[in-house]
Amino acid sequence: MKDIEKSLAEQLSHDSELTFRTSDDEFFKHAAITANNQQGTKDLVALGLASIWVVFISLFINILKPVFKQMATTSKTTSTNTTNNERK
Numbered sequence: 001m002k003d004i005e006k007s008l009a010e011q012l013s014h015d016s017e018l019t020f021r022t023s024d025d026e027f028f029k030h031a032a033i034t035a036n037n038q039q040g041t042k043d044l045v046a047l048g049l050a051s052i053w054v055v056f057i058s059l060f061i062n063i064l065k066p067v068f069k070q071m072a073t074t075s076k077t078t079s080t081n082t083t084n085n086e087r088k
Helices: 002-014 024-074
Strands: none
Touching: none
């Protein structure tokens, strides 16, 4: 196994076409693309979680709506008398 690694290392060091020359601009472009991909992934995850919460809340409201209606019909109506003590 070490012989293969040595032979590959020798070939790569002698071959002038395989020298790795990368400018700083290419590194910055690559870094920006990677950061954008990571931010896009985070945005998709946040959107998915938000949509899950919306679905959960709508189901919860649909389940509790009959309970609220029943409570509204059985509640007693109270009358309040207000007096205005202001003199005109």
